Amino acid sequence: MTSGENQTFQEVRTVERSNFAAAGQISSYYKNVLKKLGVHSGVVRRVAIASYEAEINLAIHSWGGSMALTIYPDRIHLLIQDVGPGIADVDRAMQEGYSTASEEVRMLGFGAGMGLPNMRRCSDAFEISSAVGAGTTVNMDFNLLQEQPQEQ
């Protein structure tokens, strides 16, 4: 993120560890905000899906974290940060089907190893960095100006 850019909206929200009941509230809120701002429905949908996956990931895997939505004239930026435990093998975590989720979480229909790949698929730019002990950071951008890419 470049500082000094002309941002028009920013909101930061925290996500608690293991709070499955609340998961979906932030993405639902984002969806409503973006809709009201008149953002293209395809972009709204991609931001909603990516932010939902992020919320679920924070609830399942992290010790707590935050999500920040920033709207610029030409793009939407999502910053997901947590306080740990960090991902030991990021390349593996990015592979569809790989998951470290517990049996309990899988019973709820999560833990299929599709969260991070789905975030990358929905966003126009995706970046993840993680270190065990230091936590995980995900940056995603969604373009507002170009012709909307087809979802794969």
Added chain:
Amino acid sequence: MTVAQLIEPLELTLLTPGTDLERAVKGGCVCDLLSYVMANGDNGMAWITVQTHLNVIAVASLHEFACVILSDGSAADEPTLAKAAEEGIPVLSSPLAGYTLAGRLYALGIR
């Protein structure tokens, strides 16, 4: 085709009185893996599942599904139904199996 028009052929009971049954059903999906539904769902789908927890409503709402159909006589708890009512997502239950429900949906022309 609307959600209301599915009630008789799919042997459905509405669990969320007051939700809009005139929503158009544009497609269908049978899956209990929420991650998969999140990745592959689309606007206007009727989603057949045996999952009944709160996150089912979150996924249905984000995708703007036409309705959620609980198969095999599954019942949802009060928080899930309250959330569905709040989000305006009709939740219906059927004694039929997911396979049968999907077959009937397809026969009704939902492709």
